[in-house]
Amino acid sequence: MILNALDEVLFWDDIDTLKSTTKQLDEKYYPHDYESFHKKYDMFFKSVIPNKAEFIRRLKHYAEAGKPIWISGRNELCDDIDTDSMIKAISVSSKIGNGEQKAGQASKYQENDPAFWNFYTQNIFHQQENRILELTVGAGGGTNAVMKEMTDRDYYMGVDIDFVCAKNADALAKYYNVNGLGVTASLWKLPFDDCMFTSVCSNQGLEECREIPTMLKEAYRVLQPGGKIVLHCGNIDKMQSYDRFDQYGFSEDEMIYWAKRIRMYSSADGVEELLNHVGFKFVKRMFDEKLGSILVYEK
Numbered sequence: 464m465i466l467n468a469l470d471e472v473l474f475w476d477d478i479d480t481l482k483s484t485t486k487q488l489d490e491k492y493y494p495h496d497y498e499s500f501h502k503k504y505d506m507f508f509k510s511v512i513p514n515k516a517e518f519i520r521r522l523k524h525y526a527e528a529g530k531p532i533w534i535s536g537r538n539e540l541c542d543d544i545d546t547d548s549m550i551k552a553i554s555v556s557s558k559i560g561n562g563e564q565k566a567g568q569a570s571k572y573q574e575n576d577p578a579f580w581n582f583y584t585q586n587i588f589h590q591q592e593n594r595i596l597e598l599t600v601g602a603g604g605g606t607n608a609v610m611k612e613m614t615d616r617d618y619y620m621g622v623d624i625d626f627v628c629a630k631n632a633d634a635l636a637k638y639y640n641v642n643g644l645g646v647t648a649s650l651w652k653l654p655f656d657d658c659m660f661t662s663v664c665s666n667q668g669l670e671e672c673r674e675i676p677t678m679l680k681e682a683y684r685v686l687q688p689g690g691k692i693v694l695h696c697g698n699i700d701k702m703q704s705y706d707r708f709d710q711y712g713f714s715e716d717e718m719i720y721w722a723k724r725i726r727m728y729s730s731a732d733g734v735e736e737l738l739n740h741v742g743f744k745f746v747k748r749m750f751d752e753k754l755g756s757i758l759v760y761e762k
């Protein structure tokens with residue numbers, strides 16, 4: 464079961480209702496009947512949050528009461544998955560074949576925009592020996608771009624709150640035969656010493672996260688002085704996880720306003736404001752109409 468961060472925000476005080484409904488719908492429809500899954504999920508939302516006024520009431524409540532803590536299925540204990548399924552998921556997601564498949568898909572996608580991806584990786588690999596931390600491994604698209612460039616002198620750690628995603632990094636590391644490890648943890652509290660890394664990067668990851676200011680403070684802590692943070696930030700109007708704003712009739716400006724207030728992703732500009740606030744210094748950026756922005760800042 465995977466709950467999206469915005470839904471967690473909306474159900475901040477009532478997460479058990481959201482969890483049990485999601486679990487029931489998962490069991491009944493997922494993944495064989497994706498259409499019914501979404502239809503029923505939207506009906507559930509409309510029954511509990513009937514209009515925009517109630518939606519806004521919930522956003523306001525989270526803005527004041529929300530915290531960088533685990534509250535739902537994507538948590539450290541994987542509390543919603545039984546042991547057999549967990550073992551199966553680990554064995555599938557750690558295998559070199561999984562890495563090969565992920566590498567093939569991502570490389571094909573990245574082939575279309577070599578200048579964009581070169582800008583991403585060249586800024587990450589700015590030392591002879593690079594100690595790289597990737598935030599939000601997810602499906603491993605960004606991991607692939609990084610691991611392709613690694614040599615024996617570099618090492619990589621990739622963090623995701625979802626252990627199957629962390630395992631994607633392991634599979635890609637096996638496939639590329641590099642020093643890489645996937646770590647299951649939350650970006651709100653990284654299990655690393657201060658100043659451990661020469662680069663921190665993320666490929667379209669903050670878009671699915673709550674409590675981004677806390678994550679950027681942690682990224683700053685674990686980065687060495689002079690180290691770089693390189694973030695690929697997508698265009699907010701193209702983001703699936705924010706569909707719910709659309710369904711309740713929010714304009715793009717309203718969506719950006721509220722995303723900022725609830726400390727979620729509000730645009731590349733919003734991330735830049737936060738980076739400055741945390742103490743990072745601007746180095747450069749690249750913008751692409753279709754792919755969004757790559758921000759490069761320094762500690």
Ligand SMILES: C[S@@+](CC[C@H](N)C(=O)[O-])C[C@H]1O[C@@H](n2cnc3c(N)ncnc32)[C@H](O)[C@@H]1O
Nearest residue numbers: 599600601602603604605623624649650666671
């Ligand atoms: C859109 S995906 C990232 C895409 C990925 N970088 C790629 O290139 O394919 C966002 C990821 O952020 C992770 N995430 C969300 N909240 C998190 C948190 N608090 N700590 C760590 N990871 C988190 C999710 O589990 C998800 O895998």
